[in-house]
Amino acid sequence: MLLVSCLSVAPAAADRDALRVDQDLSDLSALAAAYGVATRYENSEQREVVVDDDVVVAVLAQFGVDASSPASIRRELAAVRETRERTALPPTLVLRAGTGHDAGGPAVLHLEDGTRREIDGTIPADLPLGWHRVVTGEQEVVLAVVPDRLPDVPPAWGWMLQLYGLRSAESWGAGDYGDLAEVARRSAEELGAGVLLVNPVQAISPTHPIERSPYSPASRRFANPLYLRVTATKAFADADEATRRRILALKPDPDTELIDYDAVWDAKLAALELLWPQDIAEPDPALRDFATFSALAERHGPDWREWPEPLRDRDSAEVAAAREELADRISFHAWLQHLCREQLDAARQAAHDAGMPVGIVHDMPVGVHPGGADTWALGDAFAAKVTVGAPPDAFSQQGQDWNLPPWRPDRLAELGYAPFRDVLRGVLQYADGVRIDHVAGLWRLWWIPPGEPPSRGTYVHYDAEAMMGILALEAHRANAVVVGEDLGTVEPEVTETMHERGMLSSAVLWFQRDYDTPGHPFVPPGKWDSESMASITTHDLPTVAGWLTSEHVRVRAELGLLDGPAEREYESAAEEREALTNFLAEQGIPHEDMVAALHTLLASAASRLLLTAPADVVGERRQPNLPGTVDQYPNWRLPLPVTVDEFFADPGVSRLVATLRAARPLNR
DSSP, rough: OOOOOTTTOOHHHHHHHHHHHHHHSSSHHHHHHTBBSSSEEETSSSSSOOEEEOHHHHHHTTTTTTSSSSHHHHHHHHHHHHHHHHSSSOEEEOOOOOOOEOOOOOOEEEEEOEEEEEEEEEEOTTOSEEEEEEEEEEEEEEEEEEEEEEOOOOEEEEEEEEEGGGGOOOSSSSHHHHHHHHHHHHHHHOOOOEEEEEOOOOOSSSSSSSSOOOOSSSSEEEEEGGGGGGGGGGHHHSOOOOHHHHTTTOOOTTOSSSSOOHHHHHHHOOOOOOHSOOOOOOOOOOHHHHHHHHHHHHHHOOOOSOGGGGGGTTTTTHHHHHHHTTTHOOOOOOOHHHHHHHHHHHHHHHHHTOOOOSEOOOOSSOOOOSSSHHHHHHHGGBOTTTHHEEEEEEESTTTTEEOOBBOOHHHHHOOOOOHHHHHHHHHTOOOOOEEEEGGGGGGGEEETTTTTTTTTTTTOOOOHHHHHHHHHHHHHHTEEEEEEEOOSSSSSSHHHHHHHOOOEEEEEEEGBBBBSTTOOOOOOOOOOSSEEEESOOTTOOHHHHHHHHHHHHHHHHHOOOSSSSSHHHHHHHHHHHHEEEEEEEHHTOSSHHHHHHHHHHHHTTOOOEEEEEEHHTTOOOOOOTTTTTTTTTTTOOOOOSSOOHHHHHHHHHHHTHHOOOOHHHOOO
């Protein structure tokens, strides 16, 4: 698709070329192209789909663009062309290191270090990495100079960790940041692991029911205090004996069948309120906004769209008054974030001290809850009335709606990509790496207009060069690795660009098939992309034990989620097992113990990082999340069936990961 963005990315010369091109397009198509809105796309079967005009009109409306009539389309298109003609630079310019650019005339560069340089019209190629500004006679724009490529990722093996599912003598009914530190240390010292991938630990709304899905946080810029270890805080250490006894008495039942998030939060909240020192420093503006949202949510509910009208505007007089009235509560929630940072930093330090070459990689979800803290604080940076998802494909014939609002690409550029930068910084401040969920979303997202089913949407394109560049810059500054989740129907450009920029793609055994060959045979692990993070399965797929016993078929049949007869699904599962068993034999891997065999197969992968899940090595049949369900299945509520101590004491764990350890030895 032609992307001609007067508002975000295209320089003036390209715009002039595009203006000549769009004379051949319909006015609606030209207007849509200017905003990155697709009027046609290629589906998963590589067939062209033409998007209905009313869908295009509805999506353009989310940009504040009126395309409801031929006259309004012509008026909006004229405004686009006028903007192109009078601006030489986009509102944000992202350049790779060593690359110059035409500024359109004399300009002044204000570098991040405070120095000032006058230029005669060409932005020089020798600028340092960082966030700068370009000031011309007509414009002031953000200039980000970004690394061309990140350093190579050191080879390692490790765990895909569902942190909430851990239980230990110190944790309160769910895994916590203390468990993260302990697992990092012991995994390196006792098992030779070099990396931990952790489920998203972004912030929640502090209200019942506590959000279970880590992929629908209230904010991606802050951390989840539900994972705090109360007894590891300085405030607990400094408390008197009577207060400590009161706090320890609040510990919830550690042996519930499922994780009770509400009980865990209530216990920790009561304990932390007893420990709160009430004399912390004034929070920065972003943290103040988040803490204000949290305090208002406690009073009015977790979704700001249902609050009293005046409180829905962060900048209203009523919110200002609420900040005064709720000052103590706002201070409390800001303090919780300080505690989160301290404990997350401690976990990262534990990984470093134990000699992990990669360390702790945090998962970053694709979006936030539509009524959460980020959408309240950042306003029109989001297209609040649409949701993102996926178009129909073989796995979801009606498409998918993830109920997450997208960023507006035009506002991202106008804001200097600060919202995206701040999300990355929010994660990377306590991480050795970041996994970008649905990394293809840095190129395009499937927008679903209000009131429409997932099938009635279209792609909206982002400036991938800018998004990837900013990701590379922030990762470079944090000395962090980047992994992109590029599973499913993803354009080849996505994976190719990640590898070009020194970022890893994802390789999952179940999907490593040659789909161009009849029967879709498995690809030998030695031929998998070397620049990838490999695993047997994921949190959205059956566990190894579940797959071997057809647990995934049984559960879906029981819940009525199968498209056809259960017998056929069981037959298909058996055929899959037979195909994989035959593949193991072809690879010369004994398969009497299928769990051990699959780990041996994974160990032979060419991928830099090899990951497995604790649930897979202890024989857990239930998968963490069953897509397509909410309350029908205990998504994100399953504890690991053994404690942390039992896990490391189990000789079977060491035996099963022995091949991984041998393939990716820890070089301290």
